[in-house]
Amino acid sequence: MKSSISTSTLLGFLTLATVTVVYSTGCGRSPAPSESEQTKASEPGTASTTAAAPSGPAGSGTAAGDSGTVPLEIDLPRPLFAGTPKPINVPNVEPVLAGKRPDFMVPAGTKLLSKGKPVSSSDDFPIIGDLSMITDGDKTGVDGTYVELAPFLQWVQIDLEAPVKFAAVALWHFHSQARVYHDVIVQVSDDAEFKEGVQTLFNNDNDNSAKLGEGTDRPYIETYQGRLIDGKGVTGRYLRLYSNGNTSDELNHYIEVEVYGTLAKQ
Numbered sequence: 001m002k003s004s005i006s007t008s009t010l011l012g013f014l015t016l017a018t019v020t021v022v023y024s025t026g027c028g029r030s031p032a033p034s035e036s037e038q039t040k041a042s043e044p045g046t047a048s049t050t051a052a053a054p055s056g057p058a059g060s061g062t063a064a065g066d067s068g069t070v071p072l073e074i075d076l077p078r079p080l081f082a083g084t085p086k087p088i089n090v091p092n093v094e095p096v097l098a099g100k101r102p103d104f105m106v107p108a109g110t111k112l113l114s115k116g117k118p119v120s121s122s123d124d125f126p127i128i129g130d131l132s133m134i135t136d137g138d139k140t141g142v143d144g145t146y147v148e149l150a151p152f153l154q155w156v157q158i159d160l161e162a163p164v165k166f167a168a169v170a171l172w173h174f175h176s177q178a179r180v181y182h183d184v185i186v187q188v189s190d191d192a193e194f195k196e197g198v199q200t201l202f203n204n205d206n207d208n209s210a211k212l213g214e215g216t217d218r219p220y221i222e223t224y225q226g227r228l229i230d231g232k233g234v235t236g237r238y239l240r241l242y243s244n245g246n247t248s249d250e251l252n253h254y255i256e257v258e259v260y261g262t263l264a265k266q
């Protein structure tokens with residue numbers, strides 16, 4: 001644990017250094033980002049999200065209402081870590097957030113659009129639980145509240161039943177034990193088969209073992225706060241999430257997935 005903390009500190013420094021470079025060579029709108037902006041950029045906006053994020057974290061860092069954005073409000077479950085942690089031997093793991101996640105700004109009018117929506121999967125018959133648990137709103141994470149899918153690369157897919165403009169995705173694989181899920185890839189498409197018009201919101205498959213393209217996002221440790229992913233303002237009806245086992249076992253788990261956004265104009 002101690003060695004991972006020192007590694008995390010170093011990586012945290014590198015993240016800040018990267019962010020500073022992006023700001024200083026970027027559009028120049030904010031040459032001297034505040035500390036909160038740097039922190040903000042380190043989680044929902046890792047490297048791949050800095051390119052085009054019209055609905056991403058607002059630059060000003062001020063409270064609600066500024067340029068039509070508001071902080072995203074997410075109901076968090078209670079922290080659940082229990083038992084002895086298992087070792088996490090994954091390179092380049094992102095430092096765990098100290099305390100509450102910084103505000104993530106979304107367009108005013110952003111709503112939770114995934115609750116109760118139908119879920120399908122590459123594994124139609126989960127080992128534990130039911131796919132509907134992924135959008136049922138229960139994030140407690142105790143036994144009986146998560147779905148366990150087969151090993152190797154598996155996906156789950158939410159049908160939002162209408163085109164949605166994505167502001168953010170919140171994702172809880174598992175949070176009663178610190179672990180890293182491998183090859184987390186999150187994509188949006190209007191094609192239920194994900195053969196056309198696929199837009200990638202997150203990809204930490206850094207060695208392209210999933211053959212969906214080499215990801216530049218970092219592996220991260222699961223916590224009760226889940227993973228917040230920038231929706232980048234993309235539009236689509238379906239959300240698909242991949243994973244390939246985790247550092248504690250080779251299985252794939254989901255507690256809850258949430259899509260925040262607005263209905264796209266049709």
Ligand SMILES: [Ca+2]
Nearest residue numbers: 133138255256
């Ligand atoms: Ca659930």
Ligand SMILES: [Ca+2]
Nearest residue numbers: 183205207209
């Ligand atoms: Ca991989």
